[in-house]
Amino acid sequence: MSAPSQDVATRNGVFVRALIYALLIVFAVYYLLPLYVMVVNSLKPLDEIRQGNMLALPQQWTIAPWLSAWSTAQIGVSPTGLKPYFLNSVLMVVPAVAISTVLGALNGYVLTKWRFKGDNIVFGMMLLACFIPFQIVLIPSARILGLLGLAGSVPGLILIHAIYGLGFTTLFFRNYYEAFPTELVRAAQIDGASFFQIFRRILLPSSGPIIVVTVIWQFTNIWNDFLFGSSFSSVDSIPITVALNNLVNSSTGVKEYNVHFAGAILAALPTLIVYIVSGRYFVRGLMAGAVKG
Amino acid sequence: MSFLEIDNLEKSFGTTRILKGVTLGIEEGGFLVLVGPSGCGKSTLLNTIAGLEQITSGEIRIAGKRVNELHPSKRDIAMVFQSYALYPNMTVSENIGFGMEIRGIAKPERDKAIAEVAQLLQIGHLLDRKPSQLSGGQRQRVAMGRALVRKPQVFLFDEPLSNLDAKLRIDMRTEIKRLHQRMKTTIVYVTHDQIEAMTLATKIAVLKDGVLQQFGTPAEIYNNPVNMFVADFMGSPAMNLVPATIGQSGSEATVELARAGAAPVSLALNGASDALSAYRGKEVVFGIRPEALTDPDGADRNAKHLVTTDCHIEVVEPAGSDTFAVTNLGGKGVVARLRADARIKPGATAPLTFNLTKAVFFDPATQERIA
Numbered sequence: 001m002s003a004p005s006q007d008v009a010t011r012n013g014v015f016v017r018a019l020i021y022a023l024l025i026v027f028a029v030y031y032l033l034p035l036y037v038m039v040v041n042s043l044k045p046l047d048e049i050r051q052g053n054m055l056a057l058p059q060q061w062t063i064a065p066w067l068s069a070w071s072t073a074q075i076g077v078s079p080t081g082l083k084p085y086f087l088n089s090v091l092m093v094v095p096a097v098a099i100s101t102v103l104g105a106l107n108g109y110v111l112t113k114w115r116f117k118g119d120n121i122v123f124g125m126m127l128l129a130c131f132i133p134f135q136i137v138l139i140p141s142a143r144i145l146g147l148l149g150l151a152g153s154v155p156g157l158i159l160i161h162a163i164y165g166l167g168f169t170t171l172f173f174r175n176y177y178e179a180f181p182t183e184l185v186r187a188a189q190i191d192g193a194s195f196f197q198i199f200r201r202i203l204l205p206s207s208g209p210i211i212v213v214t215v216i217w218q219f220t221n222i223w224n225d226f227l228f229g230s231s232f233s234s235v236d237s238i239p240i241t242v243a244l245n246n247l248v249n250s251s252t253g254v255k256e257y258n259v260h261f262a263g264a265i266l267a268a269l270p271t272l273i274v275y276i277v278s279g280r281y282f283v284r285g286l287m288a289g290a291v292k293g
Numbered sequence: 294m295s296f297l298e299i300d301n302l303e304k305s306f307g308t309t310r311i312l313k314g315v316t317l318g319i320e321e322g323g324f325l326v327l328v329g330p331s332g333c334g335k336s337t338l339l340n341t342i343a344g345l346e347q348i349t350s351g352e353i354r355i356a357g358k359r360v361n362e363l364h365p366s367k368r369d370i371a372m373v374f375q376s377y378a379l380y381p382n383m384t385v386s387e388n389i390g391f392g393m394e395i396r397g398i399a400k401p402e403r404d405k406a407i408a409e410v411a412q413l414l415q416i417g418h419l420l421d422r423k424p425s426q427l428s429g430g431q432r433q434r435v436a437m438g439r440a441l442v443r444k445p446q447v448f449l450f451d452e453p454l455s456n457l458d459a460k461l462r463i464d465m466r467t468e469i470k471r472l473h474q475r476m477k478t479t480i481v482y483v484t485h486d487q488i489e490a491m492t493l494a495t496k497i498a499v500l501k502d503g504v505l506q507q508f509g510t511p512a513e514i515y516n517n518p519v520n521m522f523v524a525d526f527m528g529s530p531a532m533n534l535v536p537a538t539i540g541q542s543g544s545e546a547t548v549e550l551a552r553a554g555a556a557p558v559s560l561a562l563n564g565a566s567d568a569l570s571a572y573r574g575k576e577v578v579f580g581i582r583p584e585a586l587t588d589p590d591g592a593d594r595n596a597k598h599l600v601t602t603d604c605h606i607e608v609v610e611p612a613g614s615d616t617f618a619v620t621n622l623g624g625k626g627v628v629a630r631l632r633a634d635a636r637i638k639p640g641a642t643a644p645l646t647f648n649l650t651k652a653v654f655f656d657p658a659t660q661e662r663i664a
Contacts (some may be wrong), residue, residue, distance in 0.1 A: 183378035186345050187439075191392035192366030201391075205382035 008143065042261035043065060051255050058169030065258035069247070069266060073259050078247040083242030083264055084236075089223060090270075091154050092239055096161035097218045103162070103212060104169020109199050111170070112177040113185045123174060134227050137164075145232060152234030160232060161222045167216050176210040177203065212281040222270045240267045296321035296479050297342070297447055302336055302351035304503075311337050313503045314351070316448050317468075319496055321356075322477045326491040329500035330526070335483045336451055338500070342481060343449050355446060366392075370447040371440035375456065377432045379424035379439075386411075386420040389438045410438045413472075430461050437472075450482040454489065466492060487527045491515065499523050516651070521660040524580050524653065530630075533586065535623035536657065537579035539572045546570060548579055548654075550622040555605070560624065560647055563598045569654055569664040577663060578655040583617065583630040585651035591632040592646040601646045609639045620645065 006030075034287050037054055042065050044058040071081035129230065142151065142159055150156030188198045229239040244267045248260050295318025304312040312334045319325040321459035327335040329546045340346040342353060353360050360368045379388050387394075389410060390403045390455060398406075414434045424432055426571040433453065439450055453469075454462045470493055473480055484490055490511070492499050497507040497514045499522075507519045518524035524532045540549045546569065550558040562569070569577075585593075589601050607626070608619040629645050637643050654663040 018606075035655070181376060181378065183374045183376050184380060186343075186365075187374060187378040188380070188391070189345065189366045190343060190372050191439075192395045193391075197395065246608055293620070 003255070013217055036246070038261045039266055042258055042265060044258055046254070046256060046258055062206060066262040066266075069259045069263035072255070073244050073247055074250045075251075076250065082240060082243055082247065082266055085238050085240045086233065086266065088233075088243075088278070089217025089240040092157045092161070092237075093219060093222050093270075096158045096165065096222050097215055099158070099162040100165035100169045101211065101214045103166055104171075105173045105204070105211070106199070107170040108175075108177045109203055111174045112180070112205075113182060113198075114195070123170070125169050126170045129164075130171065134164075138227070138231055141228075142232065152232065152237060154237045156232055157228060157237065157239065160171055160228050161225065164228075165218050165222065169219060172210055172214050172217070173207075176207065180206065209281055212278045216274055216278060219274050223271050243267075296323070297325070297481065297489060297634070298352075298354040298355055299338075299342070300352040300354070302338070302353065303349045304334070304341060304342065304346065305349045311503050312341070312348075315380075315500070315503075315505045317496075317498050317500075317505060317508045319479060320477055320482070323514050323585075324473055324482065324493055324495045325478045326479065326490040326494035326497050327483045327500060328485065328487055328497060328526075329506075331485060332502075333500040334503040335485075337373075339449055339451055340480060341481045342447070343370055344368050369446040370449055371443045371445040372451065373436045373453045375452040377424075377436040377456075379435055383425055384421050384423055384434050385416065385427070385438075387436060388424065389442050390445055391437070406442050407438075410442045411554060413441065414438050422507055429457050430465065433457065433588065437469075441472075441476075446479065448478055448480045448528060450480065452483055452485070454484075457488075468587075469493065488529060491527070497527075499526060501526075514543040517662075518580075518653065518662060519662050521578060521580070521655045524655070528582060530583050530617065530628050532580050532582045532653075533622075533627045534655070535579045535581075535625055535627060537577055537623055539569060539577055541573060546573065547639045548577075548652075550579065551624060552605070552642075553621055553624070558602050558604070560600045560602065560649060564664045571664050572656075572663060573656075576657050578657050578660075579623070580653040581627075581647065582651060583628045585648040586627070587646050587648070588631040588635040589644055589646045591630075591635065593648055596648045596650050598649045599646050600649055601644050603642050606637055606639055606641060606643050611635055618643070 041049055041054060043063065044060055045060055045062055045064070047058075048059060069082055071083050073081050074081055075082065075085070076212050077130055107126070143157045145151045145160070146157075149157075150159060184202055185198055188202050193201060224241060225239070226241045226245070229242045230245075233239060233242060244263055247263050298318040300310055300316055302315045303310070315334075315338060315579075317325070327338055329335050331465075331486075337346060337369075341348045342358070344363060348361065354438065355368060355370070379385075380391065380459050383391065386404075386407050389407050390393065393403045408417070408422070411420055414437060416431065416434050416438060419431060419435070424435070427435065435551060436453070446599055454465055457465060461592055466489060469482075473493075482489075482493060494511050496509065497511055498508045499514060501522055506594040507523045509517075514527055516525060518527065521534060525534060535550055537551075538549045540547045542557065544559065546562045547559045548562060550560070552558060592601075604620040604621055604622070608617050610619070611633070614633060616633055616635055616638055618629045618635075619626045620629065621627065631637060655661065656663055
């Protein structure tokens with residue numbers, strides 16, 4: 001009696017499953033198509049692109065566009081390639097991410113484990129900082145950077161990004177530490193550990209997932225930022241996003257699409273790598289605060 | 294003078310008063326249990342002793358020294374938390390040694406102290422494990438080890454057994470008592486379980502709504518509760534508290550207990566105290582513990598004043614070691630504790646013996662003890 005009906009159910013199950021997979025594959029292809037186009041065209045000579053078939057694999061493989069984009073292409077007025085700007089971005093992103101993550105962790109620690117009168121108001125105001133549009137703070141920021149003598153420099157960009165990221169990093173760490181048992185902090189207090197000892201020895205070792213989330217989030221945002229980069233940089237502090245724009249918009253000679261594609265991939269590569277390396281922790285970390293245990 | 298003294302302690306959060314003028318003390322080597330229903334302020338009181346909560350006014354003294362302003366680590370106390378609070382990223386031995394490490398004690402000395410404690414608690418084979426690899430009972434032991442290794446003047450326990458299953462809880466209870474007998478260190482212990490309080494304590498403090506209700510030895514608390522709250526809270530099954538009137542039969546004072554569909558039970562008091570005589574003709578609450586209300590053969594032969602009367606038995610609950618019978622007096626179910634093999638049937642009438650030497654009386658309005 002039950003055997004045949006179960007059989008039908010299984011057959012239906014297989015059919016539904018096949019349908020789901022087919023749909024998923026279609027969407028995956030659809031989303032991966034732009035990346036595919038960029039990769040294949042960055043490996044073709046310019047002539048092949050001009051023939052008009054964007055989707056075809058290269059007939060003649062070449063890495064010349066990549067080398068050109070990296071070190072010789074015309075960026076604005078000088079033929080330097082993206083290399084110096086890539087370095088600018090690294091010099092900007094690494095300290096900015098480190099500073100905003102460390103300060104966010106300390107804020108989260110204080111806001112959950114060393115509560116004071118009005119702590120929720122402070123947190124609310126920091127949260128609000130996440131929602132202030134970039135454009136509003138452009139002119140005040142420029143003024144302050146000028147006063148500090150940091151205008152048009154990499155440290156200036158670091159300062160702006162670190163401060164702007166603080167709202168988010170504080171939010172992440174506060175919500176994570178909120179679920180962290182307060183009794184552990186009390187036990188450490190009785191054991192005689194100081195404010196920073198408790199942070200370093202008790203909280204930080206358990207903060208892996210949320211650190212990964214914060215670092216990915218901050219790295220991606222700061223690396224990809226264009227507005228601050230174009231507003232607050234001078235010739236020798238331009239980040240890669242702005243340089244990429246200059247590369248594509250350089251109006252001398254022919255448009256070297258293959259070089260542009262290679263440059264765009266180069267500019268996107270670090271965020272891709274960060275995500276691929278630690279992406280699975282990202283989801284795990286985002287979930288960690290949500291469900292207890 | 295007591296070893297640990299708490300003097301007129303007040304604690305408020307904003308305008309909410311959590312502890313309202315608590316005063317008590319425990320001698321050196323004593324075992325003080327703070328007991329009360331949830332929200333009575335007992336854990337807050339413990340946290341103020343530990344220094345984890347600031348107090349609003351009053352004074353706490355350990356060995357005659359005021360500790361109000363001292364940091365928790367300077368008070369010479371150790372605490373075992375309800376959740377055990379083991380550092381999840383450290384091994385058992387690192388957990389136990391963390392305090393010593395912070396105080397800058399050299400590694401060989403630390404290892405020696407850890408080994409001693411591990412042997413005492415039989416956790417030597419667990420020293421390299423992380424807390425997540427331990428069972429509840431093992432975590433409990435490690436938490437106690439972390440406290441023991443400090444050799445403090447006062448141990449503080451915050452409901453340490455409430456996360457264990459019933460059987461393990463009883464084992465660990467015995468173990469804590471054994472440990473106390475061996476170490477002779479002063480202990481303050483918070484629980485909501487009145488049986489834990491009775492079995493462990495040398496002194497019990499019963500709290501309700503931040504007010505100390507009664508402070509005394511377990512026997513005092515059990516036999517001479519000062520009010521109806523303490524009488525009802527301590528003991529399992531709880532004390533029977535029955536509305537009654539003080540009457541008179543000849544020159545003798547009696548207590549009258551109403552019964553549904555029958556004449557009231559009248560028990561001669563064999564000479565009432567002055568306090569109780571003042572209530573003649575008035576309503577009182579008659580309190581009698583189940584073990585003082587028995588079948589005639591099971592009654593305490595040494596009791597000075599026994600009265601036997603027939604009661605209608607409504608429910609019989611055999612519990613193995615005893616049989617509990619419920620009868621109706623004064624409009625309430627009254628539990629009697631009979632011998633296991635007492636011949637008794639529900640729905641029938643059976644003689645029950647009241648041990649009136651053990652009976653207590655309360656004023657129904659103030660809930661305070663009369664006699």
